[in-house]
Amino acid sequence: MKSSALETVTTRNGGSQLSSAALGHAIALAFVAIGGVIAVVFERHLGLREPSLIFLSAVLLTAAVAGRGPSLLATASSVLAYDYFFTEPYHTFSINDPQDVLSVTVFLAVAVLTSHLVARVRSQTIEAEAREARMSSLYAFTRELAAAADRDELPSIVARHIGEQFHAGAIVQLSAHGELEPRAEFPPGTTLPSSEKEAASLAWADGRSAPMALQNAAGERWVHVSLGTIRGEVAVLSLHFAEESPLAPESTQLLDAFTQQAGVALERCLLDGATPPSSRAEDQASSSPLTARVQGLEDRIERLHQDVLGLRTAAREIATSMQTADADPQ
Numbered sequence: 001m002k003s004s005a006l007e008t009v010t011t012r013n014g015g016s017q018l019s020s021a022a023l024g025h026a027i028a029l030a031f032v033a034i035g036g037v038i039a040v041v042f043e044r045h046l047g048l049r050e051p052s053l054i055f056l057s058a059v060l061l062t063a064a065v066a067g068r069g070p071s072l073l074a075t076a077s078s079v080l081a082y083d084y085f086f087t088e089p090y091h092t093f094s095i096n097d098p099q100d101v102l103s104v105t106v107f108l109a110v111a112v113l114t115s116h117l118v119a120r121v122r123s124q125t126i127e128a129e130a131r132e133a134r135m136s137s138l139y140a141f142t143r144e145l146a147a148a149a150d151r152d153e154l155p156s157i158v159a160r161h162i163g164e165q166f167h168a169g170a171i172v173q174l175s176a177h178g179e180l181e182p183r184a185e186f187p188p189g190t191t192l193p194s195s196e197k198e199a200a201s202l203a204w205a206d207g208r209s210a211p212m213a214l215q216n217a218a219g220e221r222w223v224h225v226s227l228g229t230i231r232g233e234v235a236v237l238s239l240h241f242a243e244e245s246p247l248a249p250e251s252t253q254l255l256d257a258f259t260q261q262a263g264v265a266l267e268r269c270l271l272d273g274a275t276p277p278s279s280r281a282e283d284q285a286s287s288s289p290l291t292a293r294v295q296g297l298e299d300r301i302e303r304l305h306q307d308v309l310g311l312r313t314a315a316r317e318i319a320t321s322m323q324t325a326d327a328d329p330q
Contacts, residue, residue: 024066155184
């Protein structure tokens with residue numbers, strides 16, 4: 001099978017990213033404002049003269065909830081509020097007392113360092129949870145394929161599981177008389193428009209190395225991926241998304257793993273279906289013990305192949321996380 005080109009699928013999630021960033025910045029300003037109110041109340045009623053711990057708590061909460069960017073905004077806002085309301089001369093951004101200069105400087109350094117550490121722990125936790133969810137989903141998919149009682153169920157399992165995983169409509173097409181024919185769809189009633197048939201055929205003809213076979217540049221809501229193994233292509237999976245460019249970079253790797261597992265399972269079902277059941281029974285009855293052992297070894301090799309694919313995906317996830325950690329300059 002040719003090398004995967006799933007990485008050629010890009011995303012245009014700018015709107016959602018901007019919305020998330022705006023929410024994080026709003027949370028940062030809200031925490032700083034609440035911290036400032038608490039510091040004023042403590043100063044007036046309890047004689048508090050050093051509000052740095054309260055502002056530091058606001059910075060840490062922001063880092064834990066919203067991440068690194070908003071925590072830096074919370075740090076800058078806290079320094080400004082600290083200077084404006086709690087250092088002389090009040091209600092200005094100038095500082096006359098060297099002790100106040102030292103206090104603000106130390107607060108800034110501690111806030112930046114601690115917010116970075118908390119944000120990094122939060123990011124690593126989110127990445128670990130996402131990797132665990134992806135691996136669990138892939139493992140469940142592999143078990144469901146292996147437990148299929150009827151080979152005719154496999155296309156339906158592939159369409160349903162991948163469609164549910166990526167929240168998309170899914171169609172599995174197999175080759176019949178030189179043309180691709182739909183064998184399973186999820187949800188029921190999903191159809192492939194005529195404008196996408198050429199892209200699906202390109203995926204089948206050129207395998208997983210054809211960038212244009214993955215995504216139709218005109219609509220960008222269909223993704224076509226060829227399913228196959230080292231012996232060749234066996235099917236085409238077409239995914240239909242409600243929004244344009246739906247696959248994030250981390251999703252392409254998961255889709256690659258799913259399609260590799262699906263290709264192995266579909267190829268085995270096609271090979272099993274090439275010989276009628278009666279012929280297979282006669283061959284097994286007349287075969288020598290040595291032939292039966294060879295057949296058993298071939299079946300075990302196929303199962304090991306699926307296991308290796310799963311282990312390779314897990315190793316790739318671990319290597320990616322290690323590279324991300326090493327690349328972090330902080």
